[in-house]
Amino acid sequence: MAGLSLRNVKKSYGAVEVIDDLNLDIESGEFLVLVGPSGCGKSTLLRMIAGLEEITDGTISIGGRVVNELPAARRELSMVFQSYALYPHMSVRKNLAFGLTNLKMPKDEIEKRVADAAQILQIEPLLERRPRQLSGGQKQRVAIGRAIVREPKLFLFDEPLSNLDAELRVQMRVELASLYKRLGTTMIYVTHDQIEAMTMATRIVVLNKGIIEQVGTPFELYNRPRNLFVAGFIGSPKINMLKGKATHAGAGSEIALDDFGTVVPGALPTADETITVCVRPEHLSFGSDGPFTATGEISLVEYLGSEIYAHVRMASGQILVVHASGRAQLRMGETATVSFDPAFAHYFDAQGQRVESGDGAVQ
């Protein structure tokens, strides 16, 4: 097990900067997920940690040792690839043993490790098969097996579940989480799927255009997004974003919104500027119970069984997504009243940075 430290790490391809002066500390034993949209640099960052990609500037340390110049094989880490990268002409057993053979490990030790990994991942009956004879989920297990036989200090996962179907992805997510619990090894996991990030991570790093937008626990990211990008990226369906204008009014602030009129969220340290009020679908409700209400027409109903996400077109033309219980009777084309409580909203200034009220009334 080892921690990892990235100091002023940069990566550029010619004039194109992919990672810009990145600093990050990963504790030993953490399950850290790098998440972000396509092209944000998350896979590049992982490959730089792995030693598959040279860094342009900065230092990478694993377990306190700078590894910039060390080849991938000597960084004591294992990596699971998105494509699985299993050697197609070798049996599962040989795939698992390949790395250990290269390290010239004694034969009985190799056999023991392969057997242990096969047992942990329940792939014992598959050991003599070739990769093409395996299903996607089995291939993924073998790829993980190949990583764990090395007993590395650090596991790297590059979007390992993206080639699996939805059901298998959920199952493998659970298996990976229990594997992490069992091994306790530091894991760095890249994904663009925020559900994977939220369900597995001890901490999440949200990357955007090569810079870190926020680092935090899944709870922190969901409940206290540092900026508009994180607020929009974390959470599904996406958070509702309402544009407004903030002004000071006595000891508090007033925000003029298109559909809900003037809302009073408490004292915000900002005035006379555009402000974005973000509300998650579960913090909007149907009915007139909340302090601020507005009416709109239901344009789409997404029925998910236990819950419903209704898309409501407001008078301003903006569409809000509202969460409702699965038993709610909602029909497309109906007029509905949407209620909104500013206490559960997030506020972002014109630069997209989070603003909070001094009296703590605003979440």
Added chain:
Amino acid sequence: MNKFIRRNLPGYTFLFPWLIGFFALALGPILASLYLSFTRYDILTPPQWAGLENYEYMFTWDDRFWQSMKVTFTFVFLSVPAKLIFALGIAMALDKGIRGIGLYRAVYYLPSILGASIAVAILWRQVFEANGVINSILAIFGIAGPHWMGNPDYSLYTIVTLAVWQFGAPMLIFLAGLRAIPNDLYEAAEIDAASKTRKFFAITLPLLGPVIFFNLVLQTIDAFKIFTNAFVISGGNGAPADSLLFFTIYLYEEAFKYFRMGYASALAWVLLIVIALFTAIAFFSSRYWVYYENERD
């Protein structure tokens, strides 16, 4: 119109010119040569049935037949592996993503286009002549080079060298094969602490199996059929001392110098059987060393 005909008519229409060519110009002579191989035939008089006489003579009395076999087999066993190794080496060098790779590819492929021509064979002859380019270079270092073409000890090797120099076609196929190997596998091997040599033997070679097999079969067939280069360089008679008496040269001599068409036909059929046998061996052995990703289990 019958459904089968309606569905396949366009296909057969496009095939038609080739089918005419095949039946009229290829299949006819092939079958005729099979018949002629059992006859005595000098073109001027009608063929006379001779049964197995030609084959019997070939295998029991004809020393030049055995000499031509020896020369041809030596050539095949030397030139094919050397050419494949050379072609793979160049393909790997070109696969590194160097600048101007298109130009290099064209330049390296050039000998293959020119290679079968008489002009290149003549050029080769001049390069290896007693006072040719090779010996002039050797002379700079004070080495008196032999008469490569005139010495039976060396003559075959000059033709082998020429064959290896024509590595363009297999090189292009190797290059396509190398490009098809996913880079992920090399990266996984990198993390798995595989050295460059290990990566080559454990990943590149096995995954190139189908391409190596394809090149091996094609080059072996080509090597057995070598004619133009050998004809020009040997002066058309396998000289010196029959050291360049390739099978096809011997066949040519029998057919067009001595007009023993029956015997030449028998020689042609023996060559066909030898090539078929080698191809069959290659196919049979391939199940033990060629890995196909899409093969059914």
